[in-house]
Amino acid sequence: MLLALASIALCSCGGSSAPTYTLNGSGSPDGNLANTRFAGGPIDSSTVTKLGVAWHMPLTAKSLYGAYSSTPIVSNGVIYSQDLESNVQALDLQTGKVLWTKSYESADQGPNGLSVGGGRVYGATATSAFALNEKTGAQLWSVELVRNSAEGIDMAPGYHNGIAYIATVPGNNSKFYAPGGVGILWALEASTGRKLWHFDTAPENLWGHANVNSGGGVWYAPAFDEQGSIYFGTGNPAPFPGTAQYPWGSSRPGADLYTDSLVKLDAATGKLQWYYQLAPHDLYDHDLQDPPILMSAGGKPVVITAGKGGTVVSVEQGTGKLLWKRNVGQHNGHENDGLYAMRHEYSKLHMPETVEPGLLGGVIAPMATNGSTVFVPVVNLPVHYTSQTEDTEGPSSTGELVAIDAATGAVRWVQKLSSPAFGAATAVNDLVFLPIASGTLYAFNASTGEVAWQVQLPAGSNTGVAVSGDTLIAPAGLASAEGQTPELVAYRLGASGGGEASG
Numbered sequence: 001m002l003l004a005l006a007s008i009a010l011c012s013c014g015g016s017s018a019p020t021y022t023l024n025g026s027g028s029p030d031g032n033l034a035n036t037r038f039a040g041g042p043i044d045s046s047t048v049t050k051l052g053v054a055w056h057m058p059l060t061a062k063s064l065y066g067a068y069s070s071t072p073i074v075s076n077g078v079i080y081s082q083d084l085e086s087n088v089q090a091l092d093l094q095t096g097k098v099l100w101t102k103s104y105e106s107a108d109q110g111p112n113g114l115s116v117g118g119g120r121v122y123g124a125t126a127t128s129a130f131a132l133n134e135k136t137g138a139q140l141w142s143v144e145l146v147r148n149s150a151e152g153i154d155m156a157p158g159y160h161n162g163i164a165y166i167a168t169v170p171g172n173n174s175k176f177y178a179p180g181g182v183g184i185l186w187a188l189e190a191s192t193g194r195k196l197w198h199f200d201t202a203p204e205n206l207w208g209h210a211n212v213n214s215g216g217g218v219w220y221a222p223a224f225d226e227q228g229s230i231y232f233g234t235g236n237p238a239p240f241p242g243t244a245q246y247p248w249g250s251s252r253p254g255a256d257l258y259t260d261s262l263v264k265l266d267a268a269t270g271k272l273q274w275y276y277q278l279a280p281h282d283l284y285d286h287d288l289q290d291p292p293i294l295m296s297a298g299g300k301p302v303v304i305t306a307g308k309g310g311t312v313v314s315v316e317q318g319t320g321k322l323l324w325k326r327n328v329g330q331h332n333g334h335e336n337d338g339l340y341a342m343r344h345e346y347s348k349l350h351m352p353e354t355v356e357p358g359l360l361g362g363v364i365a366p367m368a369t370n371g372s373t374v375f376v377p378v379v380n381l382p383v384h385y386t387s388q389t390e391d392t393e394g395p396s397s398t399g400e401l402v403a404i405d406a407a408t409g410a411v412r413w414v415q416k417l418s419s420p421a422f423g424a425a426t427a428v429n430d431l432v433f434l435p436i437a438s439g440t441l442y443a444f445n446a447s448t449g450e451v452a453w454q455v456q457l458p459a460g461s462n463t464g465v466a467v468s469g470d471t472l473i474a475p476a477g478l479a480s481a482e483g484q485t486p487e488l489v490a491y492r493l494g495a496s497g498g499g500e501a502s503g
Contacts, residue, residue, distance in 0.1 A: 068477025
């Protein structure tokens with residue numbers, strides 16, 4: 001999501017030093033093929049207070065979760081941006097001037113977003129994947145991936161070696177987790193959109209009850225290593241916790257593979273290489289959905305990921321073997337409930353019940369790393385279940401940013417936040433940028449967690465910033481309080497103000 005990175009280091013070597021990148025354009029949704037969300041350049045702790053508004057422009061799309069839920073891509077001086085009605089714009093990085101627009105008016109709930117490569121911009125509507133001409137915005141192809149009314153698309157594609165990767169999820173703006181929704185990852189020929197292979201993140205027969213169950217899906221772009229493999233995290237099974245007829249997920253017996261899992265495939269063929277399932281027989285919507293980070297830590301290649309269960313894990317890249325596991329944020333002791341249900345130990349389960357992390361808690365947004373520390377945005381929001389099918393969230397919600405030693409999983413520091421961290425973390429030199437739902441954008445010292453800079457955005461944010469050279473692009477797409485107006489804001493070193501960008 002820091003799309004200012006041109007050199008790609010896939011971290012297949014030993015050591016744990018921060019990766020080195022040159023700026024200006026990898027085209028990957030999380031900054032590079034390893035999903036590190038790290039950038040260099042002139043913005044650091046000595047210069048961050050010189051950031052000022054260079055330009056801003058209104059965000060007018062309307063969806064369930066605001067106007068905007070993607071991180072813009074910056075490539076060769078152009079910003080590629082997608083709103084929550086799936087519309088795509090190319091903007092001049094320096095001025096914010098609109099270079100072209102491709103309208104779709106296809107609302108989804110996000111996250112969504114774009115990838116750029118091979119002269120094309122890849123994205124999706126609520127139902128179809130597409131490719132646009134990078135220079136003109138003309139549509140080159142579109143392929144419908146959704147098979148029924150229970151499915152949709154909510155992710156930015158991955159792109160590597162002439163293939164675009166995009167998945168469905170079991171839901172859309174009308175309904176989530178309706179029976180029959182299967183999350184399927186598709187590999188598409190980037191030049192034509194031709195389907196090359198697919199991987200079902202939940203079985204097509206939905207564990208024998210397709211008239212009740214749904215599950216799986218991919219929410220963020222995958223990572224890629226130098227050996228030709230692809231890594232991605234998957235969503236949860238449903239219904240959850242269950243139904244009156246099938247309490248505690250009994251309509252989907254067993255572990256419910258490959259939900260709530262980190263999965264590694266051969267990127268060319270889709271052949272399964274290994275999987276690590278964090279929450280077998282999940283009862284509480286605890287996706288392991290974050291974009292996996294590939295890096296070297298403790299002298300070995302590792303994959304670090306997290307999800308809505310509020311647990312960060314590190315596994316070996318080669319085998320998927322667990323190296324460490326760390327809970328972050330507030331937990332109240334329900335991590336093993338899925339195992340109890342899978343083993344029919346129902347006396348250990350209770351209803352009504354309060355569970356934390358809740359449905360929109362834990363680690364929802366992408367993490368970042370500087371090569372030695374992983375920066376984890378956290379949402380503390382409980383859910384109270386009154387029955388197998390009825391729940392209430394809240395009443396209050398806070399956030400945290402947790403810094404974790406990448407080699408050991410030890411917590412280095414925690415910064416408490418007054419508002420949920422629905423936005424992604426972004427590491428820039430010795431800083432970590434994080435927007436929160438109330439609309440405050442922070443820059444924290446990466447070593448200590450101390451606030452180095454902060455600014456109030458024109459609206460709340462549920463996505464991350466993009467960085468290119470001396471410029472930081474901050475989407476504020478969530479009007480979370482009265483008087484807030486969604487906008488895309490460009491901050492630049494030395495800028496002192498800034499007017500609205502012109503079309």
